[in-house]
Amino acid sequence: MSAGYLFIENRLVTAGLIGAGLVLAGMKAKKQLSKSNAPYLPEAKFGLKMIFESTALFIVWLGDSSMGKENRKYLPFICCLFLYLFFLNIIGLVPGLEMPTDAMHFNLGVALVVFGLYNFWTVKAIGFKGFISHLWGPVFLLGFLLFPIELISHIVRPISLSIRLYGNMTGDHTVLGVFSKLTEGTPVFFLTVALYVLGTIVSFIQAFVFSLLTMIYIRLGVSHEH
Numbered sequence: 001m002s003a004g005y006l007f008i009e010n011r012l013v014t015a016g017l018i019g020a021g022l023v024l025a026g027m028k029a030k031k032q033l034s035k036s037n038a039p040y041l042p043e044a045k046f047g048l049k050m051i052f053e054s055t056a057l058f059i060v061w062l063g064d065s066s067m068g069k070e071n072r073k074y075l076p077f078i079c080c081l082f083l084y085l086f087f088l089n090i091i092g093l094v095p096g097l098e099m100p101t102d103a104m105h106f107n108l109g110v111a112l113v114v115f116g117l118y119n120f121w122t123v124k125a126i127g128f129k130g131f132i133s134h135l136w137g138p139v140f141l142l143g144f145l146l147f148p149i150e151l152i153s154h155i156v157r158p159i160s161l162s163i164r165l166y167g168n169m170t171g172d173h174t175v176l177g178v179f180s181k182l183t184e185g186t187p188v189f190f191l192t193v194a195l196y197v198l199g200t201i202v203s204f205i206q207a208f209v210f211s212l213l214t215m216i217y218i219r220l221g222v223s224h225e226h
Contacts, residue, residue: 010098011098011099011100011103011106012100012106014091014097014098014099014100015088015100015106018084018087018088018091018100019084021087022080022083022084022087025048025052026052028048029048029049029051029052032048032049033049055079055082055083056079059075059078059079059082059211060072060075062211062212062215063075063078063215066212066215066216066219067215067216067218067219068219071218071219071222074121074215074218074222077117078211078214078215081110081114081210081211081214082207082208082210082211083207085101085110085165085206085207085210085211086203086204086207088100088101089101089169089202089203089204089206089207090199090200090203092169092173092199092203093173093176093196093199093200093203099169099173101165101166101169101206102166102169102170102173103166104162104163104166107161107162107163107165107166108158108159108162110162111157111158111159111161111162111165112158114158114161114214114217115157115158118214118217118218118221119131119221121218121221121222122134122218122221122222125221125222126221126222131221134150134220134221135147135150135151135154136150137150157217161210161213161214164206164209164210165206165210168202168206169202169203169206172198172199172202172203173199175195176195176196176198176199
């Protein structure tokens with residue numbers, strides 16, 4: 001074992017530690033918020049409170065744009081999902097730590113949780129009959145053709161979410177690993193830094209895309225006008 005490196009090979013352990021860390025950070029940020037003299041004003045200095053406030057504002061803006069203000073009650077879940085996925089992705093940039101999202105089965109587990117929740121919220125919002133009507137379509141006779149297509153399209157959503165996250169994160173960290181090995185021992189410091197910055201951007205974008213698609217699925221499910 002090399003000095004200075006943390007080796008945690010079990011992805012579930014890594015994911016559990018990240019989840020526990022986010023819970024503790026959230027509790028600390030909540031405590032800071034409760035003690036603040038002006039809780040509705042932005043924090044002047046960088047800290048946990050500012051991180052959570054900025055993330056919440058970003059998710060609220062994104063949610064209002066994609067789901068509408070009437071669906072803000074789903075945003076706490078989306079915010080937790082975004083933060084969790086972002087840190088699951090970015091942990092792969094730390095030498096010696098395994099990135100949970102480069103495992104297809106792990107991504108599928110997260111996607112199935114999302115799939116189960118938004119279907120539950122859909123049935124709760126419009127009823128089981130309304131849920132079937134979504135899949136059947138507005139024309140009864142065409143429903144015999146559309147229903148199987150819509151059902152298959154609906155079922156493959158967690159698979160597509162998993163494959164998209166898996167492919168992008170695995171590709172990004174593979175490229176980062178290859179270039180890091182090629183530049184090891186050479187004075188190409190800025191190239192390595194640039195690759196790590198790119199890895200951070202990719203980690204953010206993939207968490208963003210996963211969260212945005214989740215919002216779209218919720219919107220399509222719970223909207224009564226459809």
